[in-house]
Amino acid sequence: MLRLGIVGLPGSGKTSLFRALTGVVAEIGAAGRREIHVGQAKVPDARLDRLFALYQPRKETPAVVEYVDVAGIKAGETSRSGLEDQFLGDLRTCEALLAVLRHFEAPGLPLPDPARDFRTLEQEFILSDHIILEKRLHRVKKDIQKLPNRAEANREIELLERCLEAMEQEIPLRRLGLKPEEMVLLKSYQPLSLKPVLAVLNVGEEDIRREGEILDRYRPAIEGPGVELAAACASIEMEIAQLDPASAREFMDDLGIAESALDRLVRASYHLLGLISFFTIGHDEVRAWTIPRGERARQAAGEIHSDLERGFIRAEVVHFDDFMAQEGSMPACRAQGLLRQEGKDYIVQDGDIMEVRFAV
Numbered sequence: 534m535l536r537l538g539i540v541g542l543p544g545s546g547k548t549s550l551f552r553a554l555t556g557v558v559a560e561i562g563a564a565g566r567r568e569i570h571v572g573q574a575k576v577p578d579a580r581l582d583r584l585f586a587l588y589q590p591r592k593e594t595p596a597v598v599e600y601v602d603v604a605g606i607k608a609g610e611t612s613r614s615g616l617e618d619q620f621l622g623d624l625r626t627c628e629a630l631l632a633v634l635r636h637f638e639a640p641g642l643p644l645p646d647p648a649r650d651f652r653t654l655e656q657e658f659i660l661s662d663h664i665i666l667e668k669r670l671h672r673v674k675k676d677i678q679k680l681p682n683r684a685e686a687n688r689e690i691e692l693l694e695r696c697l698e699a700m701e702q703e704i705p706l707r708r709l710g711l712k713p714e715e716m717v718l719l720k721s722y723q724p725l726s727l728k729p730v731l732a733v734l735n736v737g738e739e740d741i742r743r744e745g746e747i748l749d750r751y752r753p754a755i756e757g758p759g760v761e762l763a764a765a766c767a768s769i770e771m772e773i774a775q776l777d778p779a780s781a782r783e784f785m786d787d788l789g790i791a792e793s794a795l796d797r798l799v800r801a802s803y804h805l806l807g808l809i810s811f812f813t814i815g816h817d818e819v820r821a822w823t824i825p826r827g828e829r830a831r832q833a834a835g836e837i838h839s840d841l842e843r844g845f846i847r848a849e850v851v852h853f854d855d856f857m858a859q860e861g862s863m864p865a866c867r868a869q870g871l872l873r874q875e876g877k878d879y880i881v882q883d884g885d886i887m888e889v890r891f892a893v
């Protein structure tokens with residue numbers, strides 16, 4: 534399951550957005566309280582809704598995203614409390630970060646400046662990663678005589694030194710263009726500045742209709758490799774999340790909101806992380822699965838169950854669009870040659886409907 538950590542400066546609207554996304558009621562305006570909220574949201578997918586309607590299965594299982602809401606990060610915090618800090622630890626296990634940037638005026642807080650706040654967050658991530666990687670470098674250097682694979686240790690030392698040097702120039706790790714094998718090595722330390730970021734401008738109610746313009750203004754300063762920018766009004770979205778679908782639609786039309794933040798931010802997260810969905814169908818269960826784009830049939834089968842990966846024989850695949858074009862009839866898909874037999878190396882496509890044949 535995809536886990537996104539919600540980060541931001543104090544009072545930026547993290548908990549409000551968390552409530553909008555998950556429907557979990559957590560206290561807002563609880564400034565500085567060090568509690569952690571965890572909640573899940575279904576990944577909206579119109580294709581899946583059509584499959585549910587068609588099959589009326591006993592169980593409907595959408596993909597799920599988990600959001601983790603932590604206390605605000607203050608500038609200079611990392612140097613004081615170090616990284617053992619519980620809430621940074623909770624962020625480390627997330628695949629990506631959702632950075633909430635305040636774009637509304639609030640009493641007692643400086644005038645909004647999302648680009649400045651984003652830099653502050655990056656600095657804290659870099660500082661905390663620096664401490665971790667520096668410790669690791671010391672350890673490897675100290676133990677190198679005892680390590681069985683000296684060449685590997687030297688490669689790690691070289692990588693760590695390169696990372697530390699970049700971070701000393703305030704460059705986040707995700708901007709280093711690391712090779713896949715280097716990413717694997719670093720991932721075990723879960724550096725925050727390596728994680729992809731969905732930055733969300735939290736705009737005031739009065740700015741909802743100007744979101745496009747505001748986004749364009751901040752894109753150059755914030756977007757880059759592994760960082761995408763979106764906008765939402767957290768306080769309004771929180772209200773939308775509490776309405777039934779029809780009232781929500783009406784309310785959103787009044788305000789000029791085309792799609793709820795829930796839908797937009799989940800889609801943006803999938804895009805940022807290069808994730809796609811495939812489906813399994815049947816009268817027992819219709820279900821969506823999340824995999825990285827480019828994953829092969831055999832690994833994708835492993836998402837369903839390890840037996841399916843181990844004993845993979847072949848996959849029977851039809852794309853959702855083809856399936857619907859045949860009015861949801863599998864025999865028609867078969868007759869038209871749209872239901873294909875694919876081997877273990879087939880690259881699963883977004884919207885594939887798949888049935889795995891296996892033997893263990």
Ligand SMILES: Nc1nc2c(ncn2[C@@H]2O[C@H](COP(=O)(O)OP(=O)(O)OP(=O)(O)O)[C@@H](O)[C@H]2O)c(=O)[nH]1
Nearest residue numbers: 543544545546547548549561562564565605767768
């Ligand atoms: N005008 C406006 N106010 C907002 C918006 N989002 C949040 N607020 C207000 O900002 C204050 C802080 O909101 P929270 O959601 O608690 O912010 P937070 O980032 O979780 O705060 P900490 O957890 O204390 O760091 C509350 O008074 C909210 O009502 C928004 O989109 N517009």
Ligand SMILES: [Mg+2]
Nearest residue numbers: 547548603604
């Ligand atoms: Mg909060």
